[in-house]
């Protein structure tokens with residue numbers, strides 16, 4: 001798979017500004033970053049070549065939430081060992097409320113908690129470090145999963161499906177339109193010794209053939225969620241919950257309006273650094 005490497009100069013520059021820039025770029029499809037904690041070097045960000053859209057990049061930069069000057073230049077990324085790069089730069093174990101720790105096989109001295117999830121992140125999104133993922137993790141921790149059928153739509157590493165399985169969900173389906181994510185998900189099911197999750201390559205168009213589900217988790221993007229919500233709702237059992245994430249809190253009214261148009265009832269929503277996670281129920 002070919003990647004593009006983009007170098008972003010941001011002024012003022014700091015580790016925090018680079019964090020925010022990385023979060024904004026994730027919304028344009030960038031999936032890995034090399035940042036400089038001290039803010040002396042530019043931020044480098046990587047995106048799959050066939051997912052790059054200059055128009056989308058300009059849109060997300062125009063919405064940058066703080067006053068800043070940002071310039072960028074891009075080039076084809078050299079082929080290198082992306083796994084080693086990821087391991088070295090991007091992935092620290094993540095501890096969510098001392099209840100769930102997400103770690104990679106190369107981590108040492110990982111604390112034992114209620115749910116220890118092992119992920120080999122490769123190039124798939126979903127180490128838990130992004131606010132959209134960590135909010136979904138909290139929803140899985142705080143809502144009943146025992147005996148539920150669960151769909152993880154846009155599964156990435158399948159971290160969410162894996163945690164839902166550990167929380168007692170009985171039958172799980174994960175779907176992603178990126179074949180790397182499907183391969184990586186299979187690897188992660190094995191790492192966690194789970195055999196009750198099926199993963200499919202595809203998108204919402206395959207939903208009529210599977211389900212229905214008691215819980216649907218979709219951490220994707222605003223436009224995809226808006227376009228596909230009708231298909232999600234058609235596969236959600238009465239009494240079931242739809243959790244959506246991957247959009248800004250300012251866009252919640254659009255998500256809410258579509259969910260209510262489709263007959264769902266708003267349950268609750270939260271935000272972290274302006275990223276939103278919302279829950280709707282089918283009554």
Ligand SMILES: C[S@@+](CC[C@H](N)C(=O)[O-])C[C@H]1O[C@@H](n2cnc3c(N)ncnc32)[C@H](O)[C@@H]1O
Nearest residue numbers: 125126133154155156176177178202203219220
């Ligand atoms: C933001 S990541 C979320 C990954 C993981 N579920 C998490 O919460 O960390 C979104 C994922 O959705 C996938 N995706 C994007 N558009 C999709 C679509 N239309 N149908 C299915 N998957 C999609 C991407 O390949 C990516 O792995």
